[in-house]
Amino acid sequence: MIIKILCVNHQYSKSLEFEENFRGYSKKYLSAGTNYYSFLRDLNELQIARLFSRLEKYHQIFKSCNVGSKKGGIWCGQCSKCLFAYLILYPFLGDKLKEIFGKDLLNDENLASIMEELLQLPGKFKPFECVGTKEEIEYAMLLGVLKTEGKNLPKLLEKYQSKITILILGIGREGKSALEFLKKNLPDLEIGTADQKISKNYLDKLEDCDVIIKSPGIPYLPEVKKAKENGKIISSSTQIFFDLCKGKIIGVTGTKGKSTTASLIFEVLKAAGFNVFLVGNIGQPALELLGKISENSWVVYELSSFQLTDLSRSPHIAVITNIYPEHLDWHDNFEDYKKAKENIFKYQTKDDFLIKDKDGVSAAKAVAQIFKIPEEIIEKAIKNFKPLPHRLEYIGEFKGIKFYNDSLSTIPQATIYALDKLGDDIQTLIAGGFDRGIDYEVLGPAIAKSGIKSLILFPETGEKIWQAVEKAGGQQEKFNVNSMEEAVKLAFEKTSKGKICLLSPAAASFNMFKDYADRGDQFKKFVLSY
Template sequence: MLTDSQANVLRGLAGKRAAIVGMGVTNVPLIRFLASRGVQATACDKKQADSLAAEMDSLAGLDVQYLLGPGYLDSLPSFDVVYLSPGVNPGQPEIEAARAAGAAVSSEIDLVLRLSAAPVVGITGSSGKTTTTTLTGLMLREDARRFHPDRQVLVGGNIGAPLIERVLTVGADDLIVLELSSFQLKLLQISPHVAAVLNITPNHLDVHPSMDDYIWSKENIVRHQTEQDWAVFGADNEVAQTMVERAPGRTMLFSASHSVPCGAFLDGDRLVTRWSDRGEPGAGDTVVAHRSDIRIPGMHNVQNALAAIAVCSVVGAHPGAMRDAIAAFSGVEHRLEPAGEIDGVSYINDSIATTPSRAIAALEAMERPVVLIAGGYDKHLPFCEMAQLALGKVTAVALVGVTADKIERALVEAAQRAGVEPPQIIRAGAFREAVEAARGAARPGDVVLLSPACASYGLFRNFEERGRTFKQLV
């Protein structure tokens, strides 16, 4: 049975003319949902029908109109509401024209938040989102298995399947956990009940007009919270920590470098939660797990575990359930994922590293000499810090893609500043050549690390395809 709030949202949609821009993974379920609720749905996509056969087949039998190919956005001002796919730039002139004509601009995530009868946890950050969201879901599911056997815990957003077609099945005792990107957050005028900002480092500056716009979009996850809501911030990240004073509701911190007044932190090898208002150790401290319980390498994954602990503590999860979920968690595909060992050389798939900061985290986690595979699409991010770290860890770098020149220049300049020789630099014309070159440069005891520091566009459809190709080549 629908709640009054859900019924009001659905009544407001019925009969509206809605343009759904982008027929990707997120929006096809949204189109089905809207069409089934009496919305006059029009699917808009720059691709032609022959490239969208599978998507259109999944909408067969529904009353859906199509605007495809060149000029697919021209009619947007005639619609009541425009739903954007996360990858669509909301600043395009046609979308601005629709907004000026009175159209509401929304998204699948916005509608999920408005329709959910369950508390929603939202997690964002420049890196660590997927690992933290996945681990949070596992912790809450383990807690539900032990103490709330009838509770549903749904995980979605930027990972997994869209939740719009399941949101009306959850009740007040259930939980929804969402990974949220800057693109998904930018349009929101509603915030999750529990929101986490893990860290903020430069990313997506090929799409966001400025770093300030990127930060603003990330902070939108907490901007519309109430006084009773919770926000969790990474205290080890300067930008995330500055958001604390602007948060409308209650706040928690997490840190792998120092204790916090309220939140989760690393104390020696112990992962601890603290609820004391005065920040004093004692009765308010609970040891949830030990660092040895964490199976995935790197200090950044300690931070991810602490973030998940802080979030789940707010929701009320039992420490034992959190510990067991941490101990059972072997990581997420393409994130420091072992891909095999050949002739004494380990191969690690970290294809998720689409930014220099992610590659830095991967390099910091390595305890053996590294042969690095890097390069790809240019997101207009600096490589100087990554290059500086590489001097002490990387023996050779196989470069591929349009950023190869920029990365090589950063490595050479870092070596000149340090007065040392740069790593061996190998230029490859194709990804396969880069993997073969890395194998040739590696010696027994080394690690060949795919951590490209760049997006995959121009070489692959996405980082998942790049990672799976690497594993197949290995």
């Protein structure tokens, strides 16, 4: 076929250029209401394999073998398309593929030369077939090795696992866990690491490896986006866990309340006798638990927007508490933040569940109903539940003043909730912190109409909060402070006996503290030592 003096073959019909041209043609000459597009355009081969692995009714009838199509529609088991299809599906279907393909292709050493072509080893070239990239193949191999825990590997995985190149991007809590997990299962493989604490040029290492395990705290910087555009596989500990977990997952997300909600669900299921694990920021790092999880296990996973951003699989039960503007220093905008959160249900099927409830207790009860847990067990578990640290945590009464630590409040809506919960007895509010571009206009009226008399404010957002209060007509007395010790001293001086002093910052902590826990711990320390 000749297109604009260029000779093209059937592959042209799969290109984005053809899609755009034909869409324009169909709208102009066929029907203005027609929208021609590829449903799979935004998905790579791994994502397609991940989704297809759940469509069991097609597993025995799908084919992608050019040689076999001429022999009655079979898998020939000897070509690059057969080996690629087997490889890319192996992490998700495992030994089921033997029945589909008629034999175990990964144990066929006669396919070694094709394997080398797929991996594009020195002197080898990618087969002239519709197969994936070497980066996708390396990642599929990685998942395949991890799936077997490095034991009794198929011959081709055993022979070529050393060709997988991996970089851990970010060596924080989750990055260290990923590194230990990979070293345990791939002891002979050299795994690269990159972190800004180690080198200011840490992003240069993105060029060295094909598979990049990105820690959630690192945003999609321009260098990371470029690496992805160039074909690098950007994955995460969360994605690996979802791909390898034998049990079923209950995912919990939301701007606020996800930790408490996840903990409540965990306690209810545990009380009902289920084999259940709690992972995420409040539980163990997920990868550390994989070896303990069986097909009968349930995992309650607290999921942040960072972890959800590049997740290509959704949990069996998805729970959303609420969504407000947050982490706008990490996400491009609020729409980008919401889009990340939506991944918790984006890949669900009709057999999965989605629960939306801003109240943690109600959400936990809704999950319990799916399991048909008796009401008395649910109520007892909820009654015995102890609030988590830094979440409206009652410290105690000192010099007649009641102190509450709500350091996890990092957005205005969380502080508004705390004000509503504790009521008019709040006389002193300590607020403010790191500025992430959040609008504080909604907080002003809540403070202005409350019984608060003294407002103790940290930089940087303290001034924004005060402007919102003034705009709402608030008559509170304002005090600017630069340390927690100074804030607590003022709180004791300005709060009457029988009243409440509440730390509920409505902002992140990073300008003055290590994190929200450090901020809350300092608050408790100075209250107790005053």
